Amino acid sequence: MSDNPVLYWFRDDLRLADNPALAAAHATGRPLVLLYILDESSRESRALGGASRWWLDKSLRSLCERIAAKGGKLVLRKGPAETIIADLVAKTGATAVYWNRRYGPARKIDERIKAALKKDGAEAHSFNGSLLVEPFALKTGSGGDFKVFTPFWKALQASITIPDAAPEPRTLAAGPKLPSDDIDTWDLHPSNPDWSTGFGEMWIPGELDARRRLREFLAGAIRNYTDGRNMPAEDSTSRLSPYLHFGEISPHQVWRAARHAEESGEASAREIQKFLSEIAWRDFSHYLLYHDPEMGRLSWRRQFEAVEWRKGTKAELEAWKRGQTGYPIVDAGMRQLWATGWMHNRVRMIVASFFAKDLLVHWRKGEEWFWDTLVDADEANNANGWQWTAGTGADAAPYFRVFNPILQGEKFDPEGAYVGQWVPELAKLPPKWIHRPWEAPAAVLSVAGVTLGDTYPQPIVDHDFARKRALETYKGSSQETAA
């Protein structure tokens, strides 16, 4: 019996280092089956967006190579996880399955698999591999769930103990021979159209690049993180979000490295604290989704489902997606997203506010576009971010807080460098006019080669009008109906 294998199931934890479930499976000393399942058929498993598929494609190829270099093999399967696990356990005689826990709607799948394994006499061992602190481990003083970030963050810091890194297996001797899908047949790379051609210039998916980025961030941009993180033209954020989503790096690895940078004097305590609080926002998002599994499609404050959202015209929605709204900072962000699969966080708030407040369309429709186009698309973070901006979420911006895209542009991109990069047809406008070209004198536009309505669109909606419309609509249909 001791020659029977154990199975390790990769999900959003595509790394070999600091992987507690993998380390535990490896430590059994038994033959190891390494498995990844592309599950597009289980009800609780949200189909991956296009940008995520691009990332997964590269990340799995990188993981396959790393595993092969250690003598192992990654088995790829496509289909419902429940039947594939059951099938592999039966075929190989595996006595146990190891995985790192999930916290969103997909955890229902894991619960069913765990029950089925138990019934068949196999063990299921699960671990925390992706959060600083697991959602069920943090309660308020009165035993309730946190609804505000700051007390959540304080409680997290008070209770957290960072374990030593789980050892990376030095070798991964191949287990029993098993058929595996050829990743090429999964068609993860976008086609018709392939808009991902620019992604490769910005990203190298995989855990090695994740660790390189973290190292370089902590040696450089972190020094000016608190202020710099709001300036989209600067390279002051870590850009670790896709790596964290796919588990190519763990938040524990980030925490340890950040504290080390602090202790060695490489970075100031203030900047480290700010950065780690942003990592904790990720935990907070997962915490909220765990306690409200419907948060991905319904407003966390349910009374906001009563808001009479506009459907939005086809032209409006298309203009937003393609970066043709006539508001330069919005268009720059949407074009950066399309070109790179990523958008600076400050600009995400601006384009989301424009969508949910100025266009007054249900935040879920915007969330769906982000889901499809972001390489870091994440059910918890995406829903939390949109709901924060729309004013429907926990600890959200109040509904009457409406971003002014002109003022936001002038405040956070004062030189117009970010707009100039992503909306090149406006690049020659002086900073004074680049965020409000429709107010620029004709001579200025002419010199800059801008013809409004031709080389660059007129605003698709008047912000002053849209702001008032949003205030009236939100107030009318959400406030009075509050329980």
Add this chain to the structure above:
DNA sequence: TGAAATGTTGGGGCG
């Protein structure tokens, strides 16, 4: 991790 509307204050122009 807002922005607009409204209120207050104080200096300077001017009769």
Add this chain to the structure above:
DNA sequence: ACGCCCCAACATTTC
């Protein structure tokens, strides 16, 4: 010299 008005500049309130 005085009162009045205007309006930045800043503070507070409101959405």
